[in-house]
Amino acid sequence: MTISCKHGIRLTAACALSLSAGWSADNACAQAGSARLEMQSEHVDIRRIPIAQLNASLPGDARLALFAIADRPGLYVMHAPSLTEQGAMFSRVVALFERRDMPHDRIVTMAAIATHARRFGTDPAGLTAGNNFSAVELAHFFDLAHQQRLELTPGERTLQRVVVQMGLIVERDGNWQARSTRDFLITIPGLGPAPGGEMIDAPVRAAILSHELGHWQYFSNDAYAHACRSFWWHELSYAERAELTRQLEGMGYDPSDRIVIDEMQAYLLHTPARYMPFADVPGPAGVDIAKIRNKLQKTVTTASR
Structure with a gap:
């Protein structure tokens, strides 16, 4: 999702592709974020709640939180700790399925994603505001990575662990498959600063959530x-x-x-x-x-x- 706001934040869709050397091993911030995300993903429960309780159930801090929406069968929600950690999980998934002038039959390198982002004049540290993917798409991403013998990034490995834990995808005979064609994951970022000095506050996060739930309505x-x-x-x-x-x-x-x-x-x-x-x-x-x-x-x- 792209969010524009005359009163503060502007997160461009091109930022969805914007990961660069900031994810490399010599970047202490990226390393710390990946380590925090991995640690949280190993100790997070999936809360089953009705959709009316979702907004009130979102964390007020930089925490990974997972939800299964009880009265919307097939809908799952991930609250990422921050835009940075959300982008670490999803940048190449977004590139594969949604982005202009990017191949949709193979997963590209992180360097290619950063180059693409710079074409839009964005900071290579920028990220998506929100995401929406079916379980079929998520399974296809990981299956394609396996076929390409592609090494997953730390963020992608965390995403894989989470969606397996949520029951969205399963591995059968070396292939990744969706548990159900009706399952759908949306993701939103935690509160806090965004690349470029903007701020994800509660109204912005609520807007992202509303937009992503709109994609769920279109899907379901x-x-x-x-x-x-x-x-x-x-x-x-x-x-x-x-x-x-x-x-x-x-x-x-x-x-x-x-x-x-x-x-x-x-x-x-x-x-x-x-x-x-x-x-x-x-x-x-x-x-x-x-x-x-x-x-x-x-x-x-x-x-x-």
């Missing part, structure tokens, strides 16, 4: 997802589709329909306005974001009746 609710896809193809003009795609590409997202439709609905319907990165473009070929959002809301509301 077939009628809702169909309404969003129908809206994209039949109610938006070609110029509106092109402009929204252009803006998402500018944030680093892959321009495929699979990505842009899902991101469109998550930003327009599930992200507070002050953090929403879409911008109006005047003129006959432009876009009116508020108008598009209202039309999309009407479409999905009608579909749910």
Whole structure:
């Protein structure tokens, strides 16, 4: 997720790819973060709670916390200790599935990810604001790493341990598989400073959570997802589709329909306005974001009746 805020934080989608030499062995901060994350992952319980209790159950400190949402079967939530540690786990997963101009059939090196991030003018220490991946995608990442004989980073090894513990993926006959095609993991960062001097405070974290839960709705609710896809193809003009795609590409997202439709609905319907990165473009070929959002809301509301 990309969050823009006129009143403070701006975490670009390109930051999702931004890991560089900061993860190398000579970086004491990276080493300490990886060690803390690994230690916490060995002693963390999975709390089973209803979704209404999720916000109140999130830690107020830099702690790894795992949740299974009791009244949303298949939904799992990870609260990472910080943006840095979240990025250590997910940067190459994000690159594989979501990012523009990155291969989607193989896992790239950390150096390639850092180079890609710099193309967007971001600090290579920047990270994702939030993540969402199906268990099928997570299993595919680890299976592909095995096929490539790729050494996992410390953060990726921690992620693998956590998702196995949560029961999202299993190893059978040397292959990684999803336990269920309906399982879905979202992740959000802990409170505290972000790269560049910004701050993840409670409102920002709540916005990230809302956005990622929007992706869960798109993944788990077939009628809702169909309404969003129908809206994209039949109610938006070609110029509106092109402009929204252009803006998402500018944030680093892959321009495929699979990505842009899902991101469109998550930003327009599930992200507070002050953090929403879409911008109006005047003129006959432009876009009116508020108008598009209202039309999309009407479409999905009608579909749910």
